[in-house]
Amino acid sequence: MHYSAAKSILIENGYIPLPVIPNEKRPAIANWTALDYVPPNGYANYGVGIKCGVGEYPIAGVDLDIIDEKIAKKMFDFVVREFNVPLWRVGKAPKVLIPFRAEKAGWAKRSSNRNGSGRVEILGAGQQFVCFGVHPDTKKPYTWPGLVGDLCDNAAVSLPILSPTGAAEILKHFEILTGGAIPEIKSPTDFDLTDPLDAIQPIGIPLEKAEMLLSQVDPDCSRDQWRNLGMALHHEYNGASAALLIWSRWSAGGSKYKEGEPEQQWESFGKYTGRPITAAYLLKVTKPEDIWAPEPDFFENLPKSTSRFVTDPPAIPMVVDDLLPKGIVSLFYSAGGAGKSTIVLYMAIKLALSGKYPIDFLGHKIQPGRVALLTAEDPDLILNRRFIGILNDLAVTLDVPIEELRQTVDENLSIISTFGHAVQLFAIKNDGVLKPTAYYKSLRNCLQNIPDLQLVVIDTKTRFSPGEGLGNVTATQEITYYEAIAMETGASVMLLHHSNKSSRDGSQTGQQAYRDASAIFDSVRAAWYLRGLREDELAAQGISATDSNNYLLLENSKNNYIMRCPDKIVRREGYKYYTSKVVEKMSKADRQEMLKRSVYDKVVDALQNGPATGCSQAELIKICQGLKVSRRKVVDAVENLIEDRLAERRVDRQGFKIVLTDEGRSYNLEAPIA
Structure with missing residues (x-):
């Protein structure tokens, strides 16, 4: 055209x-x-x-x-x-x-x-x-x-x-x-590790691995070594500011650190024209070992005999009765801002208190034990406000001094924050295989030292892994490593994750709303989806539009080992959460009719309150867009209005206008659709 x-x-x-x-x-x-x-x-x-x-x-x-x-x-x-x-x-x-x-x-x-x-x-x-x-x-x-x-x-x-x-x-x-803006690599391992100057091209180390390796070096090393490490990072990551931040933060841990010096040196590295010092130097200095090499007799050492299966097997152990089994990997997902981190913290605090106080979670009995929450998205100030807000509400409910509650929670809840640190539990190797990093080993060691651990929360999955969007094979590998933590600790591992953005309107549920490879959803043994309520659901529950932001729907999308829990309507009051019975949902036909009526009325209202000469279709779309009505729905509503003889198209000097007929101007917004 x-x-x-x-x-x-x-x-x-x-x-x-x-x-x-x-x-x-x-x-x-x-x-x-x-x-x-x-x-x-x-x-x-x-x-x-x-x-x-x-x-x-x-x-x-x-x-x-x-x-x-x-x-x-x-x-x-x-x-x-x-x-x-x-x-x-x-x-x-x-x-x-x-x-x-x-x-x-x-x-x-x-x-x-x-x-x-x-x-x-x-x-x-x-x-x-x-x-x-x-x-x-x-x-x-x-x-x-x-x-x-x-x-x-x-x-x-x-x-x-x-x-x-x-x-x-x-x-x-x-x-x-692209590995942090790393230039294209032809032969990422074609260099001699014993000679730090042998490699000329970037060698393809993920940025999070470089940070982990650098942490193994004493920042009070010689000045030559300190400068060479900076030059290696500058070359490997093409002068990226993220690499400078890692070098500067590591340098600040030494007694020789001078504020602003790493930044000055970094600028000079960009002017260097000699043979480069590459990340091979970092590998030589740290001499990393592959601590995750396969065990030669792995399968030989696994139990094989069915004699380990007892005649009368015990009941499935639970973290939260009829809701969350123990010893599994589960998923808790929602759109950003829906409140998943807060409600899971609420559950974690209640679990930490349940051994001493009569307490439940959304009507379900809690089995006492300890909780470890690994978080990366929120700074301590936000965590502090949520933590104290929940404890204040519980102190009133239980009629117990908050200081007494804090002492019990401190004994049973560990909140581990990596906010501001590039911590990756996994890395993608050159062969495309996802492997655990030293951070993963460190986390496992940390969790193994917590006795009677009931629940481990990872908030959020994406913050600690580069695997999102890399397909089902990588996704399955990642879940397997979390299963290893569940097996070693006996705890349930809950991964917090995001739903896809198109699910915000409630049109998608269960696996449809989940974001990422389907193997994640298939591999976890239980999953919950937290979202706001649709217009038809609010109407069915008798919830007014002005009160709608205080309600959420918690859907137990899957639960492999126990009966799937029915959907719950959750009401938020400050930092408290209550549940109510879900009223029978509207039929699909009723829902479509209600939504059609809602859009229909919004378009009529816009025309009734607009100029007498009518509105162009583009003007109607603009008005209704502010009311969260899509362009296509507005166009369909206009066609329905014309078909129902409530509106007609007229032409003036500015083009086509949508104008209400006499019947349309007197149309009662409370009346049923013709």
Whole structure:
């Protein structure tokens, strides 16, 4: 499609188009970056660009400028899955551009470091991307292979919103996939470990492993060794700031540390032109051993005889009766911000108190024991506020002084925070196999020293492993290592994780809502999904819209060894949680009718309170978007209104308008749908 044909459609859809020189990527006009830019007329045979970062609906173009096909696919799958992306543009595969709507105007460009596989750029103010035209290298038209078409078919208001946090997640995922912006490696192990200068190229050490190795070296080493270690990190990670942070933090542990000196040295390393000191030097200094080498007689030493099975086997031991068995790996997942960390901390504190006080968890009896909670996402201030908030509420409920409760909790609950530290329990080896790190061994040793351990919480799974998005084989390996902890300690290991972003509206449940490889969900023995309630569920429970944020639904998605627990409605009051019986759910037909009525009424209300001359479809979409109604539902509601003769389309100088009929203006929002 040429500029002159697409211009008016794109403007109507909320975009700012500009003409692009045929068969090139450059704009055909000079003033397109000006704040008062107005799309010109003409340019019949020119390509079409989309201006980014400005306007009522500022566009952010996520440009996956990646030439490595495997990494390109992983990045594309990640962005599509996590942000519910409906459309994308392809010029020169495997490179892809994905349009978003920026959270606010003035969005500045963000980008990753470039390495052998390419880079990721997130286009913002002062930039544009080609929407339609011919690619200068392939000599073929740009395509939009998604199911919903191109930007002429989709209003800007309907694009997924990208926040600065979301942009950072995308760039971080690329850095993880490429090993922290490590340049492409041809032969990662082709060097002599006995000669620290033998390797010239980066050797492919994951950043978290480099941090672990560096921690084995005395920061009060000689100045030459200290500087050589810094040069090795600078070379291995292409001067990345994350590597500088690791070197600086390690240096600060020595008595010779001078504030600001690592940063000054780091800058000078970038100007060094001699033969490089690489990460092979770090390997030589630390001389790591593969402590996880296979045992030669592993299977020979495993028990084989069925005599170990007794005639009258004992009952399955429980952490929380009829809810959480002991000695398994389980999963507790929800959308970010739903409150999974807080409710699990609430359970952990109750478990720590249950040996001394009459206490339960959501109506289920608790078996006394100790809990270890490993957390990485929240600083101590937030943990402190949640901890004291829960104890204060329990002190009132139990009529016990908080100091007495604290003493019991201190004896039975360990909260281990790695916030601010790049701790990875696992690493991906060069052969693609997930292996435990020294951090994993350290955690196992720590947990083995806690007597009568009932529960181990990992908050969150992703914080401690690079395995997300790497497929079912890697996922199964990861669960196996957590099972080893459960077997050695006898405790239940609970992994906290996130649901996919498209499940926020409650349309997906169980495994559908889970994010990551299906093998994770299949391998754990129990799983719980925490989410908000849908409109039909709130109505069925008799919960008002103003009170809806105080309620959650806890779904026991699977439980292999005991009867699956029925869904629970959970009410939050401060740091207290109560349960109520779930009222019978609406039928699918009733739910669809209720949702249809809800959207129908919102569109009618917008027209009744709008100008007498009516609203354009784009204006209606904008109004209803603020009410969390999608573009497609608004379009469907408009068609239903016209079919029901409550509205009609009229044409004026500004185009088509949706105008209520006399019957529509008197329509009672409380009446049933015709």
